[in-house]
Amino acid sequence: MEAAIREGAHPPGSRLPTEQELAGRFGVNRHTLRRAMESLEARGLVSIEQGRGSFVTEDLLDYPLGARTRFSEIIRAQNREPAGRILRVETIAAPRRIAEMLGLRPGAPIILAERLALADGRPVVIGTHHFPEARFPHIAESLAEDASITRALTLAGVPDYRRHSTRITARLPLAEEAGLLEQPRTRPVLVSEALNTDPAGEPVLASVSVYAAGRAQIVVEAAAP
Numbered sequence: 001m002e003a004a005i006r007e008g009a010h011p012p013g014s015r016l017p018t019e020q021e022l023a024g025r026f027g028v029n030r031h032t033l034r035r036a037m038e039s040l041e042a043r044g045l046v047s048i049e050q051g052r053g054s055f056v057t058e059d060l061l062d063y064p065l066g067a068r069t070r071f072s073e074i075i076r077a078q079n080r081e082p083a084g085r086i087l088r089v090e091t092i093a094a095p096r097r098i099a100e101m102l103g104l105r106p107g108a109p110i111i112l113a114e115r116l117a118l119a120d121g122r123p124v125v126i127g128t129h130h131f132p133e134a135r136f137p138h139i140a141e142s143l144a145e146d147a148s149i150t151r152a153l154t155l156a157g158v159p160d161y162r163r164h165s166t167r168i169t170a171r172l173p174l175a176e177e178a179g180l181l182e183q184p185r186t187r188p189v190l191v192s193e194a195l196n197t198d199p200a201g202e203p204v205l206a207s208v209s210v211y212a213a214g215r216a217q218i219v220v221e222a223a224a225p
Helices: 002-006 019-026 030-042 071-076 096-102 139-145 149-155 175-181
Strands: 046-049 053-056 061-065 082-093 109-119 122-132 162-171 189-197 203-212 216-220
Touching: 019 030, 030 046, 061 071, 061 122, 071 082, 082 139, 096 109, 096 122, 096 189, 096 203, 109 139, 122 175, 139 149, 149 203, 175 203, 189 216, 203 216
Parallel strands: 061 216
Antiparallel strands: 046 053, 082 109, 109 122, 122 203, 162 189, 189 203
């Protein structure tokens, strides 16, 4: 089994055959097979999920959250290829929580941009980004041409922005989220709620990001003294 995994017969994230199938293939009883699988799990090659089966472990990305968090830079620093695509852009009335983060009244017009970010072609995070429409009236057009949030803000006159605050929780994904992240609904996701500000401290971007927990681990960087 170890040789098959290392040689790529079972790709990262794939479900392994059932206990019965594997026991038959190797000519062993299920007790022996379970001990072998537990050994593979202890060495980080497989993940055994109660009621779902066994899966080949995926290589985890370290995703540091610091003052300047940029997806493409983080992915390239780990010798992987970043990519992203915009799923939708629309003007909406600001929900109460987002309005509070951006310093707006509830119901004020904001621009919502939903983006799927990938590393080496595998989905890592769904980001739902909210911009004050009064300050960024043309950001939707920029995002339609280029999915980079950083470049869109630069074109809008904000060449640098910093993370002001982050809240992290965990939950099970919605059906649409699980589909976009290519993972089962029974596997949890990490949810990050973040506010970014310009150098003057004015809010420019409130984001809610949903990470595939099986592919990324969030690293919280200590603030500089």
